[in-house]
Amino acid sequence: MKQKVIICGAGGHARSVLDIALQDKLIEVVGCVDPIYPQVKEVPLMKEIPIIGRGCDLTELYQKGHRFVFIAIGDNAVRRKLYHEAVSIGYEPINLISRHAIISPRAILGKGICIMPGAVVNVNTVIGDNCIINTNCSLDHDCIIEEHCHIAPGAAVSGFVRIGEGAHIGTGASIIDRVCIGRGAYIGGRVIKKLSSGC
Numbered sequence: 708m709k710q711k712v713i714i715c716g717a718g719g720h721a722r723s724v725l726d727i728a729l730q731d732k733l734i735e736v737v738g739c740v741d742p743i744y745p746q747v748k749e750v751p752l753m754k755e756i757p758i759i760g761r762g763c764d765l766t767e768l769y770q771k772g773h774r775f776v777f778i779a780i781g782d783n784a785v786r787r788k789l790y791h792e793a794v795s796i797g798y799e800p801i802n803l804i805s806r807h808a809i810i811s812p813r814a815i816l817g818k819g820i821c822i823m824p825g826a827v828v829n830v831n832t833v834i835g836d837n838c839i840i841n842t843n844c845s846l847d848h849d850c851i852i853e854e855h856c857h858i859a860p861g862a863a864v865s866g867f868v869r870i871g872e873g874a875h876i877g878t879g880a881s882i883i884d885r886v887c888i889g890r891g892a893y894i895g896g897r898v899i900k901k902l903s904s905g906c
């Protein structure tokens with residue numbers, strides 16, 4: 708039987724998450740909840756997915772029998788808050804893992820995690836609840852990624868690294884082995900020259 712899941716969020720990250728969910732034959736997307744409801748009732752650029760309410764409607768949706776949720780919000784603090792709210796209502800956060808990700812059978816995954824296409828998770832690495840493991844990033848062996856982190860596209864995390872709760876590892880950043888990134892740290896993206904706006 709399919710798991711009927713509600714997606715929290717309807718922005719760019721939510722579309723990436725939806726793309727994985729829609730390819731998974733064991734999942735049925737009920738719809739999204741987002742503050743743009745009721746003004747907007749379909750996911751922008753993905754009109755086939757309805758927006759069925761706002762975050763504050765999660766309790767009512769639970770009372771109607773919905774049980775599975777995925778928090779698809781890029782900002783770590785907002786995602787953490789909604790995750791705790793959904794869990795306290797009684798929802799079960801599911802994992803959404805691209806079939807194009809490579810994950811060691813010896814990796815240990817928490818709940819509410821998305822792993823995007825091209826990501827690699829190597830042996831013995833532990834990923835805490837509600838993390839985003841984004842497109843084409845790599846987490847090498849024996850790492851610990853605590854809850855609510857975002858490893859952005861193309862970031863490379865070497866072996867035996869610990870990343871503290873809620874930290875952001877920016878696009879393309881490289882973390883050498885055996886370092887510890889503090890809780891809530893924000894590591895910038897790897898830029899050669901930051902261009903001014905107006906492109």
Ligand SMILES: CC(C)(COP(=O)(O)OP(=O)(O)OC[C@H]1O[C@@H](n2cnc3c(N)ncnc32)[C@H](O)[C@@H]1OP(=O)(O)O)[C@@H](O)C(=O)NCCC(=O)NCCS
Nearest residue numbers: 781841859860876877878879893894895896897898900901
């Ligand atoms: C680090 C970061 C948060 C700084 O943002 P900000 O506070 O708005 O910084 P500004 O754009 O005002 O830049 C301030 C200065 O820092 C430099 N700078 C900004 N980001 C930098 C980076 N990642 N690496 C090196 N220098 C950086 C800018 O060139 C600028 O230098 P200047 O004063 O000499 O001109 C941001 O640039 C960044 O890297 N974010 C990560 C984004 C990301 O990973 N997104 C993933 C989406 S899925």
